Structures are given as C-alpha cells and as structure tokens.
Amino acid sequence: VAGLRERVRAELIADIKRLACAQIAAEGAPSLSLRAIARDLGMASSAIYRYFASRDELLTALIIDSYEALGAAVEDASTKAKPDDLLGRWIALGQAVRRWALANPAEYGLIYGTPVPGYKAPELTIPSATRYTEVLIALLVDIDATRSTRSIRALSPAARREYKLFRTRTGTNVSDDVLIDGLAAWGMLFGTVSFEVFGHLRNVIDDVDAHFVAMLDRVGHQLINRS
C-alpha cells in the first residue's frame, strides 16, 4: 500500500504530541522532556529526532495545534448560532473559549499562561493565533452595524489614534465605541477563564458555570445595546 510508511509516521507524530500534552498537563511546559516522551513510547531517546528536530520545534507544533484547536472550537460554536442573534453569538463564543480551556488546560496554559522561558515563538504561529480573533472581530462588525446610539464620553486623541490604527490593521470599520467595549469584553473573557484555569477562583466562586454565563449575558448586553 502506497503511503503506509507515511501513515505510520503521522500516527507516531500524533502520539508524540499527545504524550507531550499529557506531560505538560502533569509537569508544566518548561519541564517537557524529549527523553521522557521516548521512554513512554518505549523507544530510544534519539529516535524522537526522526520526528522533531529539537525540543523547541515540538513546542512550536504544540502551540500551533493549540491555537488551531481553540480557533476551530470558537468557529464551530459561532456558526451554530443564528447570524442575527448577536447576544447568542457572543455567549457562544465565550462558552466555547471557556469549555475548550477547561477541557485542555495544558494547551490553554501553553498559549495564554506565562511564556515558556527561553522559547521564542516563530512567526509561523501568528496565523493560527489570530484564527479565533477573526470570529470576535466579525461579531464586533455586526454589532457596530446595529448599534444606534453613540457614547457621549470623549476619548483621548492617543486612544482615538490607536483605534484608528487597529481599523487599518484589521481592515475593518468598527467604531471606537464598539471597539473599546469589545476589547474590554475580550479581556474580561480571557481574564476570567485564566482565573479559573489557574486556580484563582478557588474559595471565591464555587459554581463557575452559573456565574460565567450570568457575566457573559451581562457583558453581552452592554456590548450590544450600549447607550
């Protein structure tokens, strides 16, 4: 059968990644060890180098996979909501981020926790990293189109310049008002998820499910019907 060797190879790469993730979950990314993976696989430590040229290359692959998985989860949730149900889209996005993070805490920590020291993410991780943000930006564009009222409060010239730069960078035309609320909502979302994943809600909130959805609902209303 043609490609048999390649299929076996792809499977072993997947095995290595899976074991690496398990190790990161148990011991943390910085102590990820190629030798330990080889040991788990029952092969010589040098054999890993047939699949990844170095430890950093494995880390990069894991980071890209994590961004892609989060992106896919968010896209998936977003397409399931009705396009004109803006609140529903926002809540779906938030829930997708949280669910993915809780299901994959090691991967979440890898991309949103303390950067792995001595490791510099290469440029090629950027497209994967921005994948889920496109869903958020698309939502902000639609929100912007339906918002009737505008904020009275004046922004500083520096802030206005910044949001203008953001528009040119993303090629969108979202108003300052929606942008600032959207960025705040973005921070709220990942801040709360990080709190939960990293254990800062212990002894603060027990039933995070209920609190999280209540907060998403509240912030979502502010985001959509801002006066």
Place this chain on the structure above:
Amino acid sequence: VAGLRERVRAELIADIKRLACAQIAAEGAPSLSLRAIARDLGMASSAIYRYFASRDELLTALIIDSYEALGAAVEDASTKAKPDDLLGRWIALGQAVRRWALANPAEYGLIYGTPVPGYKAPELTIPSATRYTEVLIALLVDIDATRSTRSIRALSPAARREYKLFRTRTGTNVSDDVLIDGLAAWGMLFGTVSFEVFGHLRNVIDDVDAHFVAMLDRVGHQLINRS
C-alpha cells in the same frame, strides 16, 4: 552592636530573593535554581540552605512577597484618591495593578501566570493573596451604596445562590448587580494586564497606556452608573 549578625542575615536573605527574582525574570520560575543563586553570590551551593530549607520554601517566600507588594501598591494608590470619587478610585486601582505588573513582570507571572508545576502553594499565602482584593471589595461596597437603579435582567437561581455565598464569605452586602459587574471588571483588569505582560497585545495595540486608561474609564462608568 546587638543584632549585627541578624542584620547581615536579613540582608543576605534579601539578596537571595532579589537574585531569585532576576533569575525568574530571565529564565522563568520553573528553572529557578538554588545553585545559580549561590554562584551569583559567590558562595557554595550548600550555603543557601542556611537561609531557605528548600527551593519550594524560597518560592513560597517570593510568592508571598509578590502578593504583598501588589497589595501595598494598590492600597497606596487607593488611599491617594478621594473617598467619594468612585471613578477615581477604580481608575487608581486599575492603574496601580498595571503599573506594578509592568514594573515586576516576573513577580506578576509568578502569581497570575501558569502555576509552577509540582509546587503547591501552602495555606499561609492566602492572607497575602487576598490583600488587594479587600481594596476592590471596599470599592464595590461604596459603589453599591450610591447606585440608584437596579438591573431588569433576571439572574438564574444558581447565580443568585453563588452571589449570596460570596456575600457571606466576604461579610459584605453588595447587591447581585454590583457584584456581577465588579467581577467582570476584575476579570477585564487582570485579563488585559496579562495580555500585555505575556505579549498578546503585540501587533494589536501599540499605545497600551492610552487604550488602558480609556478602557478603565469606560468600564468604570458602567460599574458606577449602571442602569
């Protein structure tokens, strides 16, 4: 002079902590090495054990110091604002957190980044960890007292139960409305600061100063004048 030995000892402890922080900033908390600290101090690696019984004990000391320093910075900023200027107090709190984090990224990562693997924070870190939260809670209490209108949106029974539990835990009487907005603002604050410290605002926001204060202002108004 009585206590000379003790003063020298205290200074060396401070030196060890300072070098440890520098090392964490450079290489990350997980690769904090007692031997490297001893090397920097020009002493035998075993000498460190006169001051800290183990690596974990040093980490615990650093974590407590970090929480205390953040707490002190927040308290300091908060007392400088006029007590009845609620928005000013909120902005001062947010700015204090961000400034401290940017000035001490290693310490910030130590307490709000990925938990150090294999390290379990002992109970005695809790009082220090909650120090800055008391400032936030005091602010929420004062905001609650001045808010006239209440939200129309109904909360789920589970969420209401959760906020009730929070009130008994903290011994305060903040309404569900203010609590939910306050927790959202809390997440927004640390989410945004983490984004900045961990490098996720690169190529997104250039002038974070301007954006951050604009966002604090916006969220502060929502927090205080919620209709």
Place this chain on the structure above:
DNA sequence: TGTACATCAGTGAACGCGCGTTCACTGATGTAC
C-alpha cells in the same frame, strides 16, 4: 576584663539524578531498472 563554650555561616565533596543532542550503526522498508 578574660576565658570557655555554644552558636552559627560557610565550605567542598559527594549522592544520584535527568536533560538535549550527536553519531556511527543495523535492519527493514520501499523504489528503479
């Protein structure tokens, strides 16, 4: 004030361990004629 003793800081060697990476190699699997 001077001596005897206890306390403490710091030394250096050693323990057992794990790590990333390289290299020459052995066989098995595929490919070209």
Place this chain on the structure above:
DNA sequence: TGTACATCAGTGAACGCGCGTTCACTGATGTAC
C-alpha cells in the same frame, strides 16, 4: 518478476551539562560566668 540500491526508522553509547540536597568539617562570631 527479481535483483541492486537508496531511503528511512530506530538503536545504544557517549558528550557535557546542571540540578537539589546531604554531610562532616572549619573558623569566626557571639554569650555566660
């Protein structure tokens, strides 16, 4: 279809390194009489 050769997966030994922690020790600093 069968043979010759190239490709590839995996081995095992070795390199040089750093780590946390223990232990018996040497001197210097303080304390008690």
